[in-house]
Structure formats: structure tokens, C-alpha cells
Amino acid sequence: xxxxxxxxxxxxxxxxxxxxxxxxxxxxxxxxxxxxxxxxxxxxxxxxxxxxxxxxxxxxxxxxxxxxxxxxxxxxxxxxxxxxxxxxxxxxxxxxxxxxxxxxxxxxxxxxxxxxxxxxxxxxxxxxxxxxxxxxxxxxxxxxxxxxxxxxxxxxxxxxxxxxxxxxxxxxxxxxxxxxxxxxxxxxxxxxxxxxxxxxxxxxxxxxxxxxxxxxxxxxxxxxxxxxxxxxxxxxxxxxxx
Numbered sequence: 001x002x003x004x005x006x007x008x009x010x011x012x013x014x015x016x017x018x019x020x021x022x023x024x025x026x027x028x029x030x031x032x033x034x035x036x037x038x039x040x041x042x043x044x045x046x047x048x049x050x051x052x053x054x055x056x057x058x059x060x061x062x063x064x065x066x067x068x069x070x071x072x073x074x075x076x077x078x079x080x081x082x083x084x085x086x087x088x089x090x091x092x093x094x095x096x097x098x099x100x101x102x103x104x105x106x107x108x109x110x111x112x113x114x115x116x117x118x119x120x121x122x123x124x125x126x127x128x129x130x131x132x133x134x135x136x137x138x139x140x141x142x143x144x145x146x147x148x149x150x151x152x153x154x155x156x157x158x159x160x161x162x163x164x165x166x167x168x169x170x171x172x173x174x175x176x177x178x179x180x181x182x183x184x185x186x187x188x189x190x191x192x193x194x195x196x197x198x199x200x201x202x203x204x205x206x207x208x209x210x211x212x213x214x215x216x217x218x219x220x221x222x223x224x225x226x227x228x229x230x231x232x233x234x235x236x237x238x239x240x241x242x
Contacts, residue, residue, distance in 0.1 A: 023193055024103050024217055025050045027237075028130045031219065034233045037098045041122055043085070043115060044105030048073045061094060086110045089118070096124040103132045106178075107166045113181065120182040126223035128230075129183065132215055136169045139211035175216035183220035185227035190217045192238060 021029070032040070032054065040054055045062035047069050054060055061079040062069075073080035081090055086109055100119045106112040119129055136154050144150045153164045170178070172190070179186045190213055194202065198212040221227055 020047075020049045021053060022103075024132045025101070027189060027192060027217070028101055028103070029053055030237055031130070031230070031233055032099060034236075035099070035128075039097045040099045040101065041094060041097045041119075042101040042103075043119060044102060044108075045069075045073075048076060048078060050101070051078050052076050059097075061097070063090065063094075085115045085118075094122050096127075097122050098124055098127050100127065100129045101131075102129065104134060106131070107133050107136075107168045107170065110167060112168055112178070116178065116182055126221060126226050128226070129179075129220040130218075131179065131220065132217040133168075133170045133175055134166075135210065135213055135215040136166065137171065137211055138213075139209075142211065170216060172210055172213065172216045176218070179218055179220050184222050185224060186218045186220045187227060187230050187234060188216075188218055189234065190214065192234065193217070 029050070037058060039059040039061070040051065041061040041063065042051055043063045045051065045064045048062065051060045051062055051073070056077055059079070060077070061081070062073050063081050063083070063085075065082065065085060067080075067082045070080050070082070081092065081094075083090055085105075100123055102115065102119060106115065109115055123129065134155055138154070141150065141154045145152050151161050153159050153161055153166075156165055159165060172188075176186055176188075191198075191202070191208075193214055194208070195212060195214070198208045201208050201212065219230055221230070
């Protein structure tokens with residue numbers, strides 16, 4: 001895979017930003033627009049909006065634990081496979097992808113390291129993993145739980161504590177250590193989506209506490225050259241958002 005750093009103006013003009021895609025996946029699309037990518041695989045894809053937004057000329061593969069959107073993926077020319085991430089392997093060999101995406105998934109798994117190993121094995125040499133997990137230690141919700149005003153289910157209001165689908169809770173420190181099990185270079189993207197309060201603290205030179213962040217978000221690789229190109233792309237995107 002070749003990294004191409006394009007102008008901020010071209011970033012904005014070339015990236016298709018359809019509605020219905022969360023802000024983190026929109027960020028991944030902005031990075032992918034700056035890369036010479038031929039293939040993308042998404043583990044825990046949910047609905048097909050993100051992969052549909054990518055050029056149809058790419059090989060696009062969706063992996064999910066449910067087949068609810070199977071026909072939607074197939075109708076848009078996207079390969080789709082379903083299996084139990086904690087206990088099964090993909091039904092077909094999947095190798096040499098340029099980009100893998102795993103967003104809001106690891107927190108649902110009994111064995112998140114198993115899926116990280118699987119993603120690592122799917123990537124080509126120098127390939128990239130975009131990943132995100134939610135912050136379940138945000139100060140507003142944590143204070144409310146501590147005061148007894150709400151339960152500890154922060155992201156699935158329809159669930160009770162005893163069936164909370166989030167089985168793991170990550171800090172930024174812990175998530176980075178998790179990624180370092182397989183990737184030497186992990187570029188933090190969380191600050192590209194800072195809230196107003198977090199941006200203010202950052203501008204004043206204060207270390208932004210984790211309780212103000214939206215959740216650990218990284219792009220990971222084992223290529224030093226690719227990592228420094230990703231740093232350039234992040235700088236372009238950061239300046240465009242100011």
C-alpha cells in the first residue's frame with residue numbers, strides 16, 4: 001500500500017460523507033481518502049453505511065455476528081460473512097487487506113484479544129487498523145452513577161446492568177497497551193474529536209483528563225514509514241477542522 005498525502009481541499013472534496021455514519025467512521029473515511037487503498041475489511045460492521053461510502057472499485061468485506069444486514073451488503077457488492085468472534089474463525093480465509101476497521105466492538109467481546117489477533121492476521125504487511133472503544137468513565141455519567149441517579153449502563157439505555165452488552169471497559173492507557181500486543185506504532189486520533197471543553201483545556205496547555213474524552217481512537221500499523229505519513233495526514237485533517 002502506498003501512502004499519498006493530499007491537500008486539505010482535496011480531502012474535503014473527495015470524501016463522500018453520507019448521513020447515518022457515526023463521527024468516528026467519518027474520520028476513518030477522511031484518512032482512507034488520502035491512502036492508495038485496494039481493500040478494506042470491517043469487523044463488527046453492523047449496518048453497511050460505512051462500507052457503501054467507500055469506492056465500489058475497492059474490495060470491501062464485512063464481518064459481523066449477525067446476518068441482519070446480509071442482503072444489504074450483498075446488494076451493494078460487499079462480501080459478507082457472519083461468525084461468532086469469540087468462538088469461531090471466519091468461514092473463508094481472509095488475508096492481505098490494506099485497511100481493517102473495528103469500531104465499538106472490542107467492548108462487546110469475551111475475548112477481545114482473539115479478535116485483535118484475527119485482524120492482525122488479515123492485514124497485509126504495513127496495513128492499517130482503525131479502532132475505537134467508548135469511554136465509560138466520562139465525568140457526567142460517572143458522577144450521576146456515583147450519586148445514585150443512574151445505573152452503570154452508559155450506552156444501551158434499553159438494557160439493565162445484568163445484561164449490559166458491554167463486557168469490557170477501557171481506559172486510553174489500557175486500550176493502547178491492548179493494541180501494542182500486535183502493533184508497534186499507534187497514532188492517537190481521539191483529539192481530532194475533542195469536545196469544546198477538552199479543546200479549551202488543551203489550548204491552555206493542560207493535559208486533558210480522560211473523563212473529558214469521547215473514547216480511545218487509534219490508527220495502528222507496524223510500518224514506521226507509514227506511521228509518519230499518517231502523522232502528516234492527521235496534521236492536515238486537524239488544521240482543516242479548526
